[in-house]
Amino acid sequence: MPLRLTVDIEKVLSDFLRTHPDLTGLQTRxxxxxxxxxxxxxxxxxxxxxxxxxxxxxxxxxxxQLDCYAGKTGGQPEANTVARHVRAAIVALAGxxxxxxxxxxxxxVGDLRAPDNEFGTPPRDRVILTVEIWAHA
Amino acid sequence: xxxxxxxxxxxEQQRRxxxxxxxxxxxxxxxxxxxxxxxxxxxxxxxxxxxxxxxxVVETVTTATGVRLxxxxxxxxxxxxxxxxxxxxxxxxxxxxAAGLRLDETPK
Numbered sequence: 001m002p003l004r005l006t007v008d009i010e011k012v013l014s015d016f017l018r019t020h021p022d023l024t025g026l027q028t029r030x031x032x033x034x035x036x037x038x039x040x041x042x043x044x045x046x047x048x049x050x051x052x053x054x055x056x057x058x059x060x061x062x063x064x065q066l067d068c069y070a071g072k073t074g075g076q077p078e079a080n081t082v083a084r085h086v087r088a089a090i091v092a093l094a095g096x097x098x099x100x101x102x103x104x105x106x107x108x109v110g111d112l113r114a115p116d117n118e119f120g121t122p123p124r125d126r127v128i129l130t131v132e133i134w135a136h137a
Numbered sequence: 138x139x140x141x142x143x144x145x146x147x148x149e150q151q152r153r154x155x156x157x158x159x160x161x162x163x164x165x166x167x168x169x170x171x172x173x174x175x176x177x178x179x180x181x182x183x184x185x186x187x188x189x190x191x192x193x194v195v196e197t198v199t200t201a202t203g204v205r206l207x208x209x210x211x212x213x214x215x216x217x218x219x220x221x222x223x224x225x226x227x228x229x230x231x232x233x234x235a236a237g238l239r240l241d242e243t244p245k
Contacts, residue, residue: 034221046219048227049234063234065218065225109230110242114214118221128218130230130242 172232
């Protein structure tokens with residue numbers, strides 16, 4: 001009997017956001033780790049949690065963090081713009097079928113503007129979105 | 138016959154009642170234990186607050202209006218949310234979910 005794998009939510013979400021028609025104009029990169037080049041905006045997608053909700057492990061309750069970083073010159077306006085677009089896209093995602101997943105409910109759990117001090121002075125503007133996504137393969 | 142008069146300050150009065158806050162603190166203890174274990178699994182604290190000794194990484198703080206879970210050291214924001222060079226270990230958010238509670242972020 002073949003193994004039942006859960007959704008690769010990081011890949012599904014990144015692919016969805018990267019090709020979303022309302023986001024491509026932002027020229028934001030959707031990545032799994034901080035890119036080598038940080039000159040233009042990027043969103044780092046990290047799965048924080050993935051709870052089993054039924055004995056068959058069919059439906060998973062994922063918690064995903066999306067770090068929406070501004071580029072070198074974009075500042076707070078760019079970080080906010082990227083985050084607002086990503087947030088809207090995820091809210092609209094509920095009830096959709098994507099390549100690799102069927103999305104049930106989505107919920108924005110947190111939306112925090114917290115510049116990243118590890119870039120030195122000035123800190124790099126960043127908005128941290130925490131989203132809950134229910135999905136199955 | 139009596140008449141019901143709603144108390145618009147009921148929720149606020151409840152929050153300020155010491156018995157209510159004690160009950161809340163008991164209710165969040167499983168979440169606190171989870172979060173503390175998850176923080177330690179990430180080798181926290183990374184930047185210990187002087188004088189904190191070997192007490193728990195995650196503590197429960199009772200305020201005038203409620204109860205909070207807090208990472209007591211200087212690195213709390215890094216451990217929880219990550220940064221350029223660190224992934225988000227998210228002990229507070231994961232600890233709350235592991236205790237079966239609904240998570241909503243209201244950071245201070």
